[in-house]
Amino acid sequence: MEDQILIEIQKEIRLRMIEESIPRITQCLQVLNEDEIWSRSNTNTNPMGNLVLHLCGNVRQYLISSIGGQPDNRDRDSEFSLASRVSKETLIAELSKLQTEIEHVVSKISTQELLHTRSVQGFQMNGIQIIIHVIEHFSYHTGQIAFFTKQLKDVDLKFYGDLDLNVTG
Numbered sequence: 001m002e003d004q005i006l007i008e009i010q011k012e013i014r015l016r017m018i019e020e021s022i023p024r025i026t027q028c029l030q031v032l033n034e035d036e037i038w039s040r041s042n043t044n045t046n047p048m049g050n051l052v053l054h055l056c057g058n059v060r061q062y063l064i065s066s067i068g069g070q071p072d073n074r075d076r077d078s079e080f081s082l083a084s085r086v087s088k089e090t091l092i093a094e095l096s097k098l099q100t101e102i103e104h105v106v107s108k109i110s111t112q113e114l115l116h117t118r119s120v121q122g123f124q125m126n127g128i129q130i131i132i133h134v135i136e137h138f139s140y141h142t143g144q145i146a147f148f149t150k151q152l153k154d155v156d157l158k159f160y161g162d163l164d165l166n167v168t169g
Contacts, residue, residue, distance in 0.1 A: 002111045009114065009131060013106050016135045017059075021142040022095050024159055025052060028149040029088055036152050038085050046080060048148055051141050052091045054079040056098050062134050066120045067113055067127055068105035 028048070029037060038047045046054070057079045065072040078084050114127035125133070146157060 006109070006111050006114065009128075010106050010109065013102065013131060013135065017102055017138055018099050020159075021138050022099050024142055024157070025055075025145050026092055026095055027157060028145050029092055031153055031155060032088070032149060034088055037088055037091070038082070039152075047082070048145050049085060049091060050080050050082075051145055052095065053084055053086075055138055055141050056094050058137055059098060059102065059134055062120050062130050063105055064101050066118050066125075066130055067109060068101075 029052070032048070037049045040047045054076075057074045057076060060070070061072055061074040064070050065074075109127070114131075117124055117126045119125075120130060146159070149155070150157065
């Protein structure tokens with residue numbers, strides 16, 4: 001039973017982050033130019049480029065470092081700095097690298113790691129809490145990036161392609 005729960009958690013991380021969110025963000029970045037990626041409508045919003053940097057930092061701190069055992073080198077403030085502006089290609093490369101890092105941690109995660117409590121960003125969290133936080137946080141910002149892209153470009157991103165989402169049962 002424990003093994004099946006672990007397998008289902010691994011599948012959900014892969015689905016939500018590797019198969020859905022990262023490709024969706026990459027798709028958005030590909031239809032935007034550099035200025036659109038780094039624009040913001042007012043001083044209380046973050047450019048999409050900063051959101052991508054923030055997502056990479058968050059996942060690396062919460063998942064890659066805390067569960068995966070890698071060093072925590074996060075500089076959260078720089079994720080939101082306009083001086084952190086990097087090219088679209090660099091952002092896409094960072095997301096691709098992040099996919100690999102996520103897969104590496106997910107493939108090695110154990111039931112013990114899911115139950116182990118550790119300190120992350122000053123919060124005491126077990127592995128399950130961390131995973132839920134990371135997926136929720138990543139999905140939240142993915143939605144923001146998709147909204148901003150649709151607003152700027154007036155495009156249907158067709159995230160569900162040719163699927164009939166009206167099927168019931």
